[in-house]
Structure formats: C-alpha cells, structure tokens
Amino acid sequence: MAYLMTHSIVAEGITSCDVLVVGAGPGGGNAALHSARAGLDVILIEDHPAIGTPVHCGECISDVACDNLNLELPPHVISKRVHGIRVIFPDGTAKKLTEEGYVLEKHLFERWIAEEAASEGVQVHLSHKLRSMEKQYDGDQFTGWLCEGNGNQFPIQAKVVIDASGVAGACSRILDLNPRGKVIAGMQYEMLEVPTDDYLDFYIWPQYVDKGYLWMIPKCDGRANVGLVTEDKSRAKKALDEFIEDTEFKNLQQVAPPWKEKGNPAFGGTIPISGPYEFTYDDGLMLVGDAAGFTSPLFEGGSHLALKSATFAAKVASEQISEGDFSAEKMARYQKLWTDEFPPYGKILKGKSALFELSDDDMSLMAQCFPDEMSNMGPHGKLAVCLRILMRRPSLYGKKIIPAMLSFGYSRAKYYGW
Numbered sequence: 552m553a554y555l556m557t558h559s560i561v562a563e564g565i566t567s568c569d570v571l572v573v574g575a576g577p578g579g580g581n582a583a584l585h586s587a588r589a590g591l592d593v594i595l596i597e598d599h600p601a602i603g604t605p606v607h608c609g610e611c612i613s614d615v616a617c618d619n620l621n622l623e624l625p626p627h628v629i630s631k632r633v634h635g636i637r638v639i640f641p642d643g644t645a646k647k648l649t650e651e652g653y654v655l656e657k658h659l660f661e662r663w664i665a666e667e668a669a670s671e672g673v674q675v676h677l678s679h680k681l682r683s684m685e686k687q688y689d690g691d692q693f694t695g696w697l698c699e700g701n702g703n704q705f706p707i708q709a710k711v712v713i714d715a716s717g718v719a720g721a722c723s724r725i726l727d728l729n730p731r732g733k734v735i736a737g738m739q740y741e742m743l744e745v746p747t748d749d750y751l752d753f754y755i756w757p758q759y760v761d762k763g764y765l766w767m768i769p770k771c772d773g774r775a776n777v778g779l780v781t782e783d784k785s786r787a788k789k790a791l792d793e794f795i796e797d798t799e800f801k802n803l804q805q806v807a808p809p810w811k812e813k814g815n816p817a818f819g820g821t822i823p824i825s826g827p828y829e830f831t832y833d834d835g836l837m838l839v840g841d842a843a844g845f846t847s848p849l850f851e852g853g854s855h856l857a858l859k860s861a862t863f864a865a866k867v868a869s870e871q872i873s874e875g876d877f878s879a880e881k882m883a884r885y886q887k888l889w890t891d892e893f894p895p896y897g898k899i900l901k902g903k904s905a906l907f908e909l910s911d912d913d914m915s916l917m918a919q920c921f922p923d924e925m926s927n928m929g930p931h932g933k934l935a936v937c938l939r940i941l942m943r944r945p946s947l948y949g950k951k952i953i954p955a956m957l958s959f960g961y962s963r964a965k966y967y968g969w
C-alpha cells in the first residue's frame with residue numbers, strides 16, 4: 552500500500568504536525584481524513600504492520616450509518632447487502648429488526664479510509680506505537696504534545712492528539728486519564744456454505760452465553776462469521792464450539808478468513824462495555840471510538856460511533872487550531888458534541904441489565920408478545936406489547952420488563968446500534 556508523504560515538518564530530529572491520530576481503525580482513519588479535509592497537517596500512526604488486520608469485528612454497518620457519515624462505500628469493501636437483524640430468543644421465537652445495511656470486508660474498509668486520508672495529504676506510518684506523551688507549554692499556554700514511541704518517525708510533536716487506539720486506550724493509560732473500563736470478549740469463526748436469507752441472526756441464548764449473545768453474520772459466496780460475545784472470557788471458545796456443535800452449523804466447514812495466513816481460524820477481540828469514559832478530552836487531546844468507550848450497549852456495535860466521534864474530533868481540532876487555543880477548556884466542546892448526539896448510554900444499559908436478569912422462559916414470553924417486525928412499533932405498538940406481556944405474566948412488571956423491551960429499540964441504527 553503506498554501512502555503519501557507530505558506536509559509535516561522535521562526540525563532538529565522532531566517531526567511536527569497539527570494533528571497526530573493514534574490508531575488506524577475506523578475512528579482513526581476517519582479522524583485523519585476529516586482533519587486533512589479541514590486543511591490540517593495530519594500524521595496517522597498504526598501499531599500493526601498492516602491496517603485492518605487482525606480483524607476484530609462482525610463487520611456490519613447500516614445504511615443509516617453510511618448516510619449519517621456521508622460514506623459512499625466502494626464495491627471492493629462490501630461483502631454482502633443485508634436486510635437487518637433477526638433476534639432469536641431462547642425458545643426459538645424469532646423477531647426482526649429490519650433496516651438495510653452491509654456486511655463489510657472490514658480490513659478492506661479500514662484500508663480504504665486510510666487511503667482516502669492519504670490522498671488528502673495525511674502521512675500514514677505503520678508499525679508505529681505511541682508509548683509516552685508530554686505536555687508542552689510556552690509560559691502558561693499549552694502548545695501541544697511531544698510524543699514518543701516505537702517507530703522511526705518519533706519523536707512527534709503535535710498541537711492536538713486524537714486517540715483512536717481502540718480498546719487499548721493508549722492515552723488514557725499513558726496519562727492515567729481514565730481507569731481501565733470493563734470489556735466483553737468476542738470470538739468468531741468464518742464458516743462456509745451457510746444458509747441465509749440475508750438477515751444478521753443474533754441469538755440471545757443464555758445457555759451458551761450468560762450476559763452476551765451469539766451471531767451468524769452472512770458474507771458473500773456462502774461465507775459467514777459465526778461468533779459470540781461473552782463476559783466470561785475464559786469460556787468464549789468452548790461456548791462457541793458448543794453452540795456450533797448443537798446447531799445447524801455443526802457440519803459446516805470452518806476456515807481461516809482470507810486475511811489470516813496461519814494459526815487458529817478463530818478471531819476476535821474485546822469490546823469496552825463500561826460506557827463513555829468520564830474524560831474524553833484534555834489539553835490538545837480527544838478520545839474517539841472504543842478508546843472513549845463508545846459502543847452500543849446491547850449488541851456492542853462500535854463502528855458507527857467511532858466514525859461519527861471522529862468527525863466531531865476533527866471539527867474541534869480544526870476550529871481550535873485555527874483559533875490558536877486548544878486548551879482543555881476549549882476542547883470541552885468535543886464532549887458537548889458527542890453528548891448531544893449519542894443516545895443515553897445509562898438508560899439503555901439499564902434495559903440490557905434488566906433483559907439479562909430475565910429467565911429464559913420470561914424472555915421467550917416477552918418475545919412471543921412482540922410483533923414479527925420490531926423496527927416500527929411506535930408508542931402505541933409498544934404500549935400494546937407491554938399490556939400483552941403484563942396480562943400474560945403480571946410479575947414481569949417488577950422485573951423491569953419495560954426497559955428490557957425498549958433496549959431492542961435502542962439497538963436500531965438511528966440510535967447508533969450498528
């Protein structure tokens with residue numbers, strides 16, 4: 552992959568730029584792209600020797616997300632067109648949340664964003680890992696960061712750092728800015744010849760995963776990601792293997808995904824689930840995507856939130872750099888932008904917790920009361936479902952069935968669910 556090498560100034564062995572973006576996932580790539588489009592000198596660094604691999608994602612993104620982000624996906628990053636999510640409850644009851652979207656070849660998607668950024672003048676440096684950073688001042692005035700790490704471009708001096716380092720949360724760790732949040736483990740296999748009607752199948756089956764879910768995400772040519780997220784990391788592989796053994800996936804072939812040359816075919820990662828961090832900005836610093844704890848509570852989608860928070864960070868970086876004041880007081884605008892836009896995490900989390908407190912039987916009863924299509928229930932529809940549930944089992948009121956039920960609505964794309 553060829554990247555442009557332009558703009559930033561090297562003086563006395565120090566590379567200088569307006570904005571240093573740490574991590575070239577969707578958040579970092581988009582932050583770099585939008586910062587460069589705003590006329591800033593940008594360096595994007597990535598710890599790994601290649602962008603996008605290993606893939607740690609189910610790879611889906613909704614049309615709503617693409618519209619919200621003005622993303623026109625090139626054909627080579629798209630694996631499959633899909634119609635939405637089908638939630639399958641413990642007794643097998645299946646209900647749809649129909650909204651169109653895509654399953655991506657996520658590594659190609661991330662590379663495409665980085666290439667778009669490079670074509671706008673961003674310097675992209677692979678195998679570069681941020682390890683330390685120090686504030687710089689002119690008298691009392693904050694002037695930027697001096698960053699050190701592994702890679703021949705260090706030290707790098709930047710007016711603003713955008714931390715898009717994902718669940719690693721590089722800047723939070725280096726600066727002791729936020730405590731390490733709770734994470735959930737995700738693991739999946741690529742499987743072949745998987746039957747599909749082009750819905751993402753999400754199984755809420757506590758017998759395999761207690762506070763998590765399993766999925767079949769269809770891709771092109773009969774391929775699919777079959778995986779799970781679970782809070783019990785040590786049991787992730789065993790639980791996934793058991794699920795496959797007990798279901799229609801049993802006799803299907805597991806293969807290594809095309810980007811994985813050796814090792815176990817399973818792939819995955821961890822996802823932050825503590826919600827947005829308390830501090831998402833500081834002097835000349837903004838945290839985006841997973842590095843800020845932005846993931847959707849029920850199904851843990853994070854790409855839409857990462858890509859959107861990146862646009863906010865780029866906007867604030869460009870405006871504050873042109874104003875010549877990127878002190879924490881000014882960077883606070885970033886927190887306001889995402890707080891005004893993103894859905895209320897605490898409220899949705901309450902629903903998720905209530906959902907996972909239900910017994911399998913309660914959950915299935917709730918599902919039976921949902922209409923076959925859950926995406927357009929509206930206030931009257933929701934009320935009717937509530938009444939139906941409570942008439943059949945009044946005790947569920949005390950088990951917070953209403954927030955549990957509403958958590959599905961908040962998993963929709965318009966609430967940054969995917």
Ligand SMILES: Cc1cc2nc3c(=O)[nH]c(=O)nc-3n(C[C@H](O)[C@H](O)[C@H](O)COP(=O)(O)OP(=O)(O)OC[C@H]3O[C@@H](n4cnc5c(N)ncnc54)[C@H](O)[C@@H]3O)c2cc1C
Pocket residue numbers: 573574575576577578579596597598599603607608609610611612679680681682715716717718719720721736737738739778818819820821822839840841842846851852853854855857969
């Ligand atoms: C199994 C699984 C399935 C998922 N499925 C979906 C899904 O279907 N849809 C969805 O929307 N979301 C999904 N997610 C979540 C989604 O993958 C993340 O929310 C999203 O990738 C976050 O993007 P990001 O740019 O913030 O971070 P990341 O994509 O994690 O990118 C961070 C980058 O920073 C680099 N980095 C880390 N530390 C440093 C450092 N010190 N210096 C330089 N670089 C560094 C990393 O190598 C990485 O490339 C899933 C996650 C998992 C684990």
